[in-house]
Amino acid sequence: MDFTYTPAETEFRLALRHWLVDALPNGWAETVFEPEDEYERAMFRLAWERKLHSGGWSGLNWPKEYGGRGATLVERAIFAEEMARARAPEIINVPGHTLAGPTILLYGTESQKQRFLPKIISSDEVWCQGFSEPNAGSDLASVRTKAERAGDKYIVNGQKIWTSFAQYSQWCFALVRTDPDLPKHKGLSFLLIDMASPGISLRPLRQISGESEFNEIFFDNVEVPVENVVGEVNDGWRIAMMTLAYERGPEDALGRQIRFKQELDQLLTTLSTQNRGNGKAIEDPNVRQKLAHSITEVEVMRLNSLRTFSKYLQGEERGPDASLIKLYWSHAAQNMYENALDALGPLAPLAGTDPLAPAAGRFPLSYLQSKAFTIYSGSSEIMRNIIGERVLGLPK
Amino acid sequence: MNFGFDEQQKSFGDTVANVLADFPALTSPDLSAPPHDAVWQALAEIGLFALMVPSQFGGVDMSLVDLALAIEALGAGLAPPAVAATLAATDLLVHHGTEAQQREYLTQIATGGIRVAVAVLEADQGYDPHDVQTALDGSRLNGTKILVGDAAEATLLLVVARAFDRPCVVLVNADAPGIAIRIHDDLDPTSGYCAVTFDDVAVRSGSVLNEFYPEHAVERLVDVSTTISAGLLMGGAARMLDTAVSYVKVRVQFGQAIGAFQAIKHRCADMAVAIEAGRSVAYYAFWAAAENAPDRARAASMAKAYCGGVSRHVCNETIQLHGGMGFTWDLGLHRFLRRAKVTEHSYGDAAFHNERVLNATLAEVSAAADERRNNA
Numbered sequence: 001m002d003f004t005y006t007p008a009e010t011e012f013r014l015a016l017r018h019w020l021v022d023a024l025p026n027g028w029a030e031t032v033f034e035p036e037d038e039y040e041r042a043m044f045r046l047a048w049e050r051k052l053h054s055g056g057w058s059g060l061n062w063p064k065e066y067g068g069r070g071a072t073l074v075e076r077a078i079f080a081e082e083m084a085r086a087r088a089p090e091i092i093n094v095p096g097h098t099l100a101g102p103t104i105l106l107y108g109t110e111s112q113k114q115r116f117l118p119k120i121i122s123s124d125e126v127w128c129q130g131f132s133e134p135n136a137g138s139d140l141a142s143v144r145t146k147a148e149r150a151g152d153k154y155i156v157n158g159q160k161i162w163t164s165f166a167q168y169s170q171w172c173f174a175l176v177r178t179d180p181d182l183p184k185h186k187g188l189s190f191l192l193i194d195m196a197s198p199g200i201s202l203r204p205l206r207q208i209s210g211e212s213e214f215n216e217i218f219f220d221n222v223e224v225p226v227e228n229v230v231g232e233v234n235d236g237w238r239i240a241m242m243t244l245a246y247e248r249g250p251e252d253a254l255g256r257q258i259r260f261k262q263e264l265d266q267l268l269t270t271l272s273t274q275n276r277g278n279g280k281a282i283e284d285p286n287v288r289q290k291l292a293h294s295i296t297e298v299e300v301m302r303l304n305s306l307r308t309f310s311k312y313l314q315g316e317e318r319g320p321d322a323s324l325i326k327l328y329w330s331h332a333a334q335n336m337y338e339n340a341l342d343a344l345g346p347l348a349p350l351a352g353t354d355p356l357a358p359a360a361g362r363f364p365l366s367y368l369q370s371k372a373f374t375i376y377s378g379s380s381e382i383m384r385n386i387i388g389e390r391v392l393g394l395p396k
Numbered sequence: 397m398n399f400g401f402d403e404q405q406k407s408f409g410d411t412v413a414n415v416l417a418d419f420p421a422l423t424s425p426d427l428s429a430p431p432h433d434a435v436w437q438a439l440a441e442i443g444l445f446a447l448m449v450p451s452q453f454g455g456v457d458m459s460l461v462d463l464a465l466a467i468e469a470l471g472a473g474l475a476p477p478a479v480a481a482t483l484a485a486t487d488l489l490v491h492h493g494t495e496a497q498q499r500e501y502l503t504q505i506a507t508g509g510i511r512v513a514v515a516v517l518e519a520d521q522g523y524d525p526h527d528v529q530t531a532l533d534g535s536r537l538n539g540t541k542i543l544v545g546d547a548a549e550a551t552l553l554l555v556v557a558r559a560f561d562r563p564c565v566v567l568v569n570a571d572a573p574g575i576a577i578r579i580h581d582d583l584d585p586t587s588g589y590c591a592v593t594f595d596d597v598a599v600r601s602g603s604v605l606n607e608f609y610p611e612h613a614v615e616r617l618v619d620v621s622t623t624i625s626a627g628l629l630m631g632g633a634a635r636m637l638d639t640a641v642s643y644v645k646v647r648v649q650f651g652q653a654i655g656a657f658q659a660i661k662h663r664c665a666d667m668a669v670a671i672e673a674g675r676s677v678a679y680y681a682f683w684a685a686a687e688n689a690p691d692r693a694r695a696a697s698m699a700k701a702y703c704g705g706v707s708r709h710v711c712n713e714t715i716q717l718h719g720g721m722g723f724t725w726d727l728g729l730h731r732f733l734r735r736a737k738v739t740e741h742s743y744g745d746a747a748f749h750n751e752r753v754l755n756a757t758l759a760e761v762s763a764a765a766d767e768r769r770n771n772a
Contacts, residue, residue: 001405001461001683002398009397021771030768074397085764265761272758282758292750295757296677296698303399303676310400327669381658387668388661392641395656 005078012071013078019055020086029087029262033360036352038211042092042168049091049123059121062101066117073309080254080302087262090255092165096120096127098252100173103190103243107231116171116192129247130160130174130193130217131240138382140175141185141237145219147176149226154178154191156199156222162376166202166215169195175240178233188236190243192228199223209368245318247377248326250305257301260333263366264298267291267340270359274347281345290339297332304328320390327383330373337367399679401465409465411442416473423474425728427585432476432549439479440508448486453502459686460487460620464679467624471631474735477545477587478511480628484621485512485554488565491688492606492613497567501552513550513570514621515541515592516743523744525556525563525614530594532559532566532604537574537597543742547577547590555594556614564610565617567603574598584734616685619696622743623685626678626699632736633674633703633710637667639729640714647719660717667710674699674706694756697749704740711736 005013025032035041052058061076062068071079082088091097101120104112119125136143145158156176166172172193179187193200199222204212231239246252268291274281281287304325312318340363341348350357351364374380388394401409415438416422421431439445447463449455463483470479486505489498504510519542521527530539537557547553553568553575568575574597580589605613641664644655654660681699684692711733715722722729740746 001401001464001679003680003683003687003689005397028768030765077397087768265764268758268761269765272762288754289747289750292701292753292757295753296702296750297673299698300673300677300702303680304673306397306399307672307676307679310398313398314400324669324672327665328673381662384662384665385658387665388655388658392664392668394641394645394661394664395653 005074009072009074009078012075013082016057016079016082017086019057020082020088023051023055024086024088034089038213042165045089045092046123046126046168048089049093052091053122058123059097059101059117062105062117062121066105066113067121068117073313076251077254077306077309080258084258084261087265088258090259091123092168093120093123093126094252094255095129095165095169095173096123096125096171098255099129099243099247100127100171100192102246103173103239104230106242107190107239109227111227112192112230125170126165126168128163128166128169128172128195128215128217129243130163130172130176132162133159134161138379140240141188143175143177143188145174145176146180147178147189147191147224149178152226154224154226154229156191156193156219156224158219160217160219161214162205163215163217164213164376166195166217167204167212171195172217173230173243175236178236182234185237187234188240189233190230190236190239191224192230193219193222193224197222197224207369208371209365211369242318244378245322248322248383249318250308250312250322250325252377253301253325253329254305256329256333257298257305260298260301260329260336263340263362264291264294264336266359267343267363271343274344274358276345281343284343284345287343287345290342294332294336294339298336301329301332320386323378323383323386324391326378327380327387330380333373334370337363337370341367399676401679405462405465408444408447408463409469412439412444412466412469412475413473415439415442416469416475419473423728423731425726425731427731432478432546435476436479436508436511439475444479445482445486445508446506448483448490449502449506450490450498453498454506455502460623461679461682461686464627464682467627467682468631468634471628471735471739472635474586474632474731476549478513478549480624481514481545481550481554481621482510482512484514484617484624485510485552487620487685488554488605488613488617491616492565494602496602497605501567510552511546511550512552512554513544513547513590513592514617515544515547515553515555516618516621517541517543523748525618526611528556528558528563530555530557532557532564532599535599535601537566537568537594537599540591540593542591543580543582543589543738544592545590545742546588547592548579548588553592554617556617559604559610562610563614565605565613566599567605568594568597568599572597572599582738584738586731587735587738589738615693618743619693620685622696622700622749623678623681625739625743626674626681626696626703629703629707629736629739630671630674630678632732632739633667633707634671636710636714636729636732637664637671640664640667640717643718654717663713663717667713670706670709674703677702691756694753697744697752697756700744701746701749701753704746707736707740 059068060071064070147154178189199220201218203216205214271282351361446455447458550570555566574595576593578591678699681695684695
């Protein structure tokens, strides 16, 4: 066990730290914040991730031959720490960086890698994830969207749902049924679909936060070239499970931890200055206990991720352990936002543009957003089934 | 950076677990005193007490992080508290002892010749060691400590006292005249908790650790003991989960193993998540203590507050999942529950450690904000 860093790793950290000082807007996270408007915010984040790419900070641990930096997992972890430290903006192309990219790297053909990876790294192409359907949620293997072979194309018909960022996406990776006669897990394929294809339509879904990050995607006789299948035809379930292992895994959790830590730091700063009677809100002993608990839980998210990274570095396979990470962070983060509203006391309900809203009203919005955490990328109930059966060996 | 254990560190854990498994009385339902001498001797024979001792005093120069899994095994096997206390004392002597103190005590510790009890708490104080009233005036020690684990079997006492209005750690031989020991009636009789009264006990000169900065020794003792407690708690909790999982795989109701029911399976999964989370924070605290990292105190407090909660959750659930058997005397789960609860209350409870976590974090956030303003 060793949390010290090599000279090369320290150099990486300092180079990133210096770059961030120049790259972030003047007064960032003090007087300058992300745009309020949802579309403008998405565009701001997209511009930020393109800036990261121009500085060489994108595709960190992907091979250099596809435009990556070839960095180590340790440097990947350092990156997350420095982003948190600078309170850097989030990115929107998470499905591209965290899911599509690693899946194509593992299972894609050479020409798929050359075609898709560099544009994920540069964020010229944003990706979305076409897995869930109205009747295939936790029971994902019952997807009905079908892809029928017609010459050198597949004809795709069906519907996907809960598709984040589809409105900004150029590509979708989808789980589709290529053989309806095989058992349900066996007839699925992993297909890459150009979102500009004729026959695709989107309908935004409004979430409890009022935002429309989610969408429904409808496929009406959409033509997809056969070379866009990743891996073998009808082997899509196995590939999708690996995609989900990435979605639930330490890279994703570390990225999220950045945001939770930033929000928690912001909360501490807000409470330290917020008047409450004759003192400050931070002096309330009940508040202090809850805050300390959330500080620890957010730190545990980071430590869980680093422990899992270390296992992978020592050659352990990715697998059901990712569900431990996801189940943990999702509940810890929800708890953090509950604690945040408790801590803010009488002002907690003030949101958005209200001039009295603490921290520009971000906490009520984050609180509402947090309700999705225990559902998306595998509900807590599915995580518990996986952990119970595949980690602890309990009977089905 | 590497957040994992090497083969040697893992083998220390396995070895300690195997040794303790030879003494089933340690975890038997019976609350009468387990065979301390034999357990102690067996642990000394595998060299546990020599691991952290410097080589010039007969040890092998290891650090706390090397012992993290061994300490977890002590928790899982309900080892006598004197074992962990002796390891904490070893660490403290290594970091804050004079050469004379090290020579006198570490050479004997290495061979298992000294059993330590750590005396911090007092009946009229909370958990903060800076508040202790036991007084070292010149060469005389006066005061009463409570909940001193295995004090009746100890040969050396580490006593947190006040001298010149500063807290310090005093080394006192347990057989010194003026020491009176009363065994408590308490939740976990196998922890050997005692009240220890010092009535004008003569203390030799050179018995205070780190005479120039005595509070540094107190702080390290608290941080290290806190971290060790977190490790012990995780060992106990992991063993409880193993017990629960084994049981629900074989207990049949409604025609199937109850572990197939989601009402049971999901609770086991939640315990597994809690234990891995607790291990993450405990292991980091071991590293921070071993390396004397700037966040040593915060890491220790995070670990203790968090692992205490994990232990509580896992003990309660394991008893519940065993149904009626769970609260029988004969199954013996109460042994783990008792030990877990008294460990949760040793070296500071969650409320005490949460305060430390918050204060350290507020200082860090404030420093980071200053730096951002300077950059702007």
